Amino acid sequence: MTKAELISIGDEILLGSTINTNASWLGEKLTEIGIKVWQVTTISDSREHILNALREAENRADLIVITGGLGPTKDDITKDTLCEYFNTELVKDEEVLTRIEQYFKNRDRGMLESNIRQAFLPKGCTVIPNLHGTASGMWFEKNKKVFVSIPGVPYEMKAITENHLLRMFTSHFKTDVIVNKMVMTQGIGESFLAELISDWEDKLRNDGFGLAYLPNPGVVKLRISKSGDNRMEIENQIDSRIADLKKIVPEYIYAEEEKSIQAAIHEVLSTKSVTLATAESCTGGYLAHLITQNPGSSVYFKGAVVAYSNDIKISQLGVNPELIENHGAVSREVVEAMAVGVCSRLGADYGLATSGISGPDGGSEEKPVGTVWIAVATPQGVSSSLFHMGHHRGRNIEKSAKAALDMLRKSIV
């Protein structure tokens, strides 16, 4: 399998002021065409550091993709260093010069000396045109390894890759096909899920598939992958393994592609003529926020009452004060009354309610921080569940909201 190493040049990435999204974008694209990204190396734009990174990468990978270090204010070091590494020299490329001149003419701006220097490129490299900027891409071959240097400005990098590089890579390296499929699970931690599906996983791995657990608060993504030469065949094989998986843990799987739980709910609700409202205590509006992240959610989402204080639960949701007095605000009785109340007050078919102790304060022996009651009211009735989240306020809010959405999903489908 073809191995790639990405070299990202840029002090701003090392200092942390820029996140290296170029590497993840390229990682995804290369994976899709069956090239394995083996390492990502981020370095400063200094001659010595670039030379060293190139030397090491050449020993590890078949393809080295360098991003960044090009551009009118800083490309001298990178290009000079590439010349040194490939034992060549900069020569003026008339075609590139014409393109740069045209670039400035189109924008009605004057050209600087530094822009003219951008038309000087290493002799012997294949120039890859950049239609969105003035720094060209470069393709080198040495000892049967391919080295590509492209600018780090994200939209220039993406355009050069999509318009030229991906095709050049697949034809140069006759790559294998890799198929990745995602299965989204909710409501179970990574280690418990792994325990439940361990036999399935062992068999999967023995048969040459890959499996990755990708946990997020409240959600664990499973990525199943396999490489080979026939895409259709591999897709069918993976689908059949997913079908087996669904028999083992049906209740935890909410989607068979990469998707948030709110997006999964959105798809269901957009196609049904039903409406939804939320009554939120411990989630404090976050549940409504997740739902309204979806463009078009106004079709089914009526609104929310964030009832942070008990008097709002009584006045705005019609919760009987005796319930709060007898059972406490964090109780089955109150959360069910909230869910039913928000449906009737806001005129919604489905109501989701949360009441819990997010922390760090407010816990007691009987109801420690992390205790959360969630109710879902439907046209058929109301039901509720008790959860024990953790100690971290932000995560408790996030996990409670996702658990509520999952209860809604199960009660609608």
Place this chain on the structure above:
Amino acid sequence: MTKAELISIGDEILLGSTINTNASWLGEKLTEIGIKVWQVTTISDSREHILNALREAENRADLIVITGGLGPTKDDITKDTLCEYFNTELVKDEEVLTRIEQYFKNRDRGMLESNIRQAFLPKGCTVIPNLHGTASGMWFEKNKKVFVSIPGVPYEMKAITENHLLRMFTSHFKTDVIVNKMVMTQGIGESFLAELISDWEDKLRNDGFGLAYLPNPGVVKLRISKSGDNRMEIENQIDSRIADLKKIVPEYIYAEEEKSIQAAIHEVLSTKSVTLATAESCTGGYLAHLITQNPGSSVYFKGAVVAYSNDIKISQLGVNPELIENHGAVSREVVEAMAVGVCSRLGADYGLATSGISGPDGGSEEKPVGTVWIAVATPQGVSSSLFHMGHHRGRNIEKSAKAALDMLRKSIV
């Protein structure tokens, strides 16, 4: 200057499904304490790859920080490999075992075999406690180099770094004093701010200070830094520059330390005996969510009405239907009625209301996507402002909520 290399372990980063935000967060923190991040290396979780990365990093850096590769389903390879590299073996750490047992007890969940294995740690390493998860951090020293291995789950990684590592690094490496101070601004874009303060910035740089613009949606952080040997003296110098800055752009500065705008509001409201409620259309609950992120916000936050549909604006907030008919839901008249209405319905002293078109649909020639009205009702009266955000739904919601909080801040102080 102490040089650091960050090693990020994880196939999901190489495949591009996870963006390496850990590296940028660590890059920022290490820079702040005067350690230079010299290289970031991302590798797969395989023995051979980890060993090779450790060997190379040891030649380049004084400090090697490894993130990821730990966790109940995958820490075996990483820990075994660390043992091999440091020529040691795994031994049971009773203290860690007790902490893990407590962790599961608190959550009312059973422990698995894989969790017990997490209490086995390399003999001779200094264990760094992880209060938010079951994978401990490890500190090794070899040939005068420091190696640290910590889990890759972002909030565990951040807590371990902030609570333990940064202090351990500064005392071990006797770094130069670098003083960083943050100035938080709201309501002005990066390039406009740069234009307004360019003379101040030139003088600052000429006098040997550093300045970084760190933009987020709705907020631009300015980081002013200087290094030297006398912390107190440098702090005074920076404070005097900040005092100059405040004369130039007083209206945009909401804090002189790293702080979200909701945290700044929280400090003010917690000390005053006043209450707050929100009435949200386009922000969809996000404003309430930002406010309730603050532990203890229940002292002043009564709740919210998310009035996503017009009939909720009428029934739950008492907006006169004629106002909606005559001016549209996105108008000064309606948003002011919402702010006043939520105060009276929820019994709050201050009310914040938003009504706008977040997009991507719903815009018109007169009111394009990004048009947002925000009102603040106070005991003295109600006022409102019109904003033109952008085209991106998520950013519009975020910017609207922050603009609302900023209006509240100005009307309370």
